[in-house]
Amino acid sequence: PDVRALRHDDPFASLAGRLASLGVRSYLLLPMTVSGQVTGAFELETVEMVAENANADQVDLALIIANQAGIAVMNSNLLEQTLVRTRELETLLEAAQTTSNLLDLDEVFQSVARLVLQALEMDDCAIMLYDNVLQTLVVQLDLNRSGDSEREMPPGTVFDLRQYPVKQRAINDGQIIIVRADDANADPSEIADMAKSGESARMLVPLIVREQVIGLLQIEMLSKFRALTHREVRMAQALGAQAASSIENARLSTETAAQVEHSLVMNELSRAVSSTMDISDMLRIVRDQVPPMLDADTLYVALYNEDTEDIVFPMAVTEGRDIFIPPRVLGRDEVSFIIRNRRPLSLGGDNPSADQVRANLRIENGEGDALRYLGVPLIAGDQIVGVLAIRDSRVSRPFGLNDQRILSTIGTQLSAAIQNAHLFERVRTFADELNLRVEERTKELQAERDRLDALFRITVELGSTLDMDRLLRGALENVARVIGADDGVVLLVNPLTDRLYTRAKLTPAEGDPPTIIELDGEHPFHPAEMLGNWLMLQTVDRAYVVDDLLMQGYWDISAPGADAYRSALAVMLETQEDAQGAMIFLGRDSGQFTEDQLKLVQTAALQVSTAINNAELYSLIRDQAERMGTLLRVEQEEAGKNSAILEGIADGVMLVDASEVIVLFNNAAERILDLPRDYALGQQLSRLSAVSPDAEQWVGALRAWIARQGQGDGASIEDRSLVIDRLDVGQRIVSIRASAVYIEGALLGTVAVLRDVTKEVEVDRMKSEFIANVTHELRTPLTSIVGYIDLMMMGGAGNLGEQPMRFLTTIKTNADRLRNLVEDLLSISELDSGRGKLNLEAVDLADTITAVARSIDQTFAARGKTMRLIIEIAPDIGTIQADKVKFGQIIANILENAYHYTYADGVVTVRAAREPDGAHVLISIADTGIGIPEAFRERIWNRFERYEEHALVMDVAGTGLGLPIVKTLVELHNGRVWFETEVNRGTTFYVRLPVEPGQTRV
Helix, strand or coil: CCCHHHCCCCCHHHHHHHHHHHCCCCCEEEEEECCCCEEEEEEEEEEEECCCCCHHHHHHHHHHHHHHHHHHHHHHHHHHHHHHHHHHHHHHHHHHHHHHHHCHHHHHHHHHHHHHHHHHCCEEEEEEEEEEECEEEEEEEEEEECCHHHHHHCCCEEEEEECCHHHHHHHHHCEEEEEEECCCCCHHHHHHHHHCCCCCCEEEEEEEEEEEEEEEEEEECCCCCCCCCCCHHHHHHHHHHHHHHHHHHHHHHHHHHHHHHHHHHHHHHHHHHHCCCCHHHHHHHHHHCHHHHHHCCCEEEEEEEECEEEEEEEEEECCEEEEECEEEEECCCCHHHHHHHHCCCECCCCCCCCHHHHHCCCCCCCCCCCCCCEEEEEECCCCCEEEEEECCCCCCCCCHHHHHHHHHHHHHHHHHHHHHHHHHHHHHHHHHHHHHHHHHHHHHHHHHHHHHHHHHHHHHHHHCCHHHHHHHHHHHHHHHHCCCCEEEEEEECCCCCCEEEEEEEECCCCCCECCCCCCCCCCCCCCCCHHHHHCCCCCCCEEEEEEEHHHHCCCCCEEEEEEEEEEEEEEEEEEEEEEEEEEEEEEEECCCCCHHHHHHHHHHHHHHHHHHHHHHHHHHHHHHHHHHHHHHHCCCHHHHHHHHHHHCCEEEEEEEEEECEEECHHHHHHHHHHHCCHCCCCEEEHCCCCCCCHHHHHHHHHHHHHHHHHCCCHCCHHHHHEEEEEEHHHHHHHHHHHHHECCCCEEEEEEEEEEEHHHHHHHHHHHHHHHHHHHHHHHHHHHHHHHHHHHHHCCCCCCCCCHHHHHHHHHHHHHHHHHHHHHHHHHHHHHHHCCCCEEEEEEEEHHHHHHHHHHHHHHHHHHHCCCCCEECCCCCCCCEEHHHHHHHHHHHHHHHHHCCCCCCEEEEEECCCCCCCCCCCEEEEEECCCCCCHHHHHHHHCCCCCCHHHHHHHCCCCCCCCHHHHHHHHHHHEEEEEEEECCCCCEEEEEEECCCCCCCHH
């Protein structure tokens, strides 16, 4: 419609007014629709009015044209976008291809910067890397598209993010930020920076790898008429991602290459360090090879002495120059801290600063103006040997983990190498000392070998002879040759005078014999005797080296021959602390002998002492052997005589050894026992039991007795010998006497003497019968005589005068003596004939002993001889099995002897008690009489034996049969009787009887 015809209140009135002002008369606006979506508008305007209104067909046609135009426009846009995306992809592909083959970080920086400038058609591109510790951005490359170097920031330029918050935000958010110079709300620091270079806009693109920001692209544009589009932002983001990946890969490659290089260098370092044991060489290798691997201006090695706590710095280098660090003692500085705590120490950074860390750890600054520091301990095993450290005064950023890893690795190798060097030095020192000791010991062993050779020769020489002259001469010559002596002397002690004399000397004076063997009289003087006499007086040390004899008080220079010698070596000859003499060697020069030579001579002296003893012993043995030979011949002669005697005597002799083997059986024994010698010799004694039934009895008794001797019982007095008085052997009656033979208390054997007593027994029998007949014939008239005398003395013949009574008393006394003689003879006859058998019964010892003692006491009192009788009988003595009559006869005979041989008013003591074993009783009868002389004591038990001198003095009548009867009766009871006596002091008889006598003795 006509735009002028529209009313002012029409919605299109304003549009119509505008169109009218443009001279438009009619206006048609149609939507451009594609697939139901309006993509634009199709506008038709006319300046002149062709028709008043467009009809429907015209509108439809216009609508079709508008839709077609919309489709065409959309296709055109799509084609343009496709071309743009294609160019972007080509750019990204080119960037990927360009950077993927680059591993050098600088080349990557150059390639990335050029691609960004080309793709985005910007004027300047700066690549910055992010330090997350210091919160800074460091410029790595700034590339100007026009090549204007004045607009390029130099590499290493640092941006503190605390002063550039926009950059900090881009880093923190990981988003692209665009800053325009005309933006009033923009960061002033960025605006000021942009104003310096005349920029109109800049784009900050974060470099992100695995969600970590590693840096920033700062892309700058100078044109004020250009706006940064979304496409450019998207392209910048894609290029930033590609650049970040390429930079990271290059950095990783660079770090890997650096690590490989470091590894190679450290391997070479390890090989080089391990190839030497010189610490100086090790430190020189470290100085040359380690600094290039580390981002530090100073490297040093500190060595620690644990014993002295000293710290020295044998190697320190700053930027290739050797520097001197003064030594110090263990204190509070950084090196001391590492040594004390045995752990690394890292200092640097701003939060906290190095000084703050030192204050917290109480460390005193020992590194001067260093902004950062890293030290690691050198530990070998459990010992710390020092510190390996680096420091830097250029930047404060702490050393990284890679630096610590490199330093720790090198420190481990260096500490082991230093430890090995120390050990090697010790081993070398030890080896040197050992070689020195081996050399010294070799010399000692050589000297010892020489001494041993000499001692061996001396020993061989001493052992090859027992001749004293040859022995001493050989010893002197051998020892003097080894020690280089000019003279040698052996002095021995004269056993007669206890003085030293020269027994042998090495160089005899002219006119002297080679050896002086006289033990008495004078002998030629040798000056060594002065030293020997002094040596004999010493009690502690008896071996001396005298360097200068002229300085010794005992050395008389005026003595003959003394002025020829200046030094001496003297050793005592002694065995088992007994001094034999001395061995002395002399030298013409002072200090001629040494202590080692003294030891040799001492050893030789022991050999000589032993050899002297052996020689003396040999001489003694030779003399003894000669005497023993003589004695052996005499003994052989005596043995022959004894053998002849044994074979010639009438008694049989049989010798049985301790094992009851018969070793001697003479001719008489063959005849008496009617046994061949071959049957008995070498056989057991028990074999003789089978000869006859009678032999079994005496052989058994002999064997039992021998067994008691072997057990020690044979040592008792009552069993020292075995006596078998009568033994029937066939047609013969034999008596056997056996005695044990002891040597030093050990039973050697038994000697049995066999005697044929057949004729003696027959004679004794005839004698006994004769005595029995005679005594019986005498007893009858004696009884009548005594009876009539008693009757007359009692007045049966009337009163007799004094003189007749005296005659009758004399007759009665002699008749009683004759009657006692007859009674003794009858008793002996009964015992000898075997008729005196024991009638055993229980005998009350107390009653019987008391009764017999009092009867004897009264009898002697009636005769006018009074005694003091003491009876001491134990209350518990009890009874024994004995023949009461014969027991009373034993007590009576002993008591009568005591009364007979004791002066009137003497003391007779009777004691009786059981022995501790309870199987025996012991009865003692002691008197204070005249005692028994020594010469008569062995004969007291013989029949008809009396000591007539005492009998006459004491006016004792008797036959000498009382004690033999006592002995026979005691032995019948299996008892034992003995006595103890002292002349003029008295005698004590002891009777020991068994409580149960058992079988009577054979």
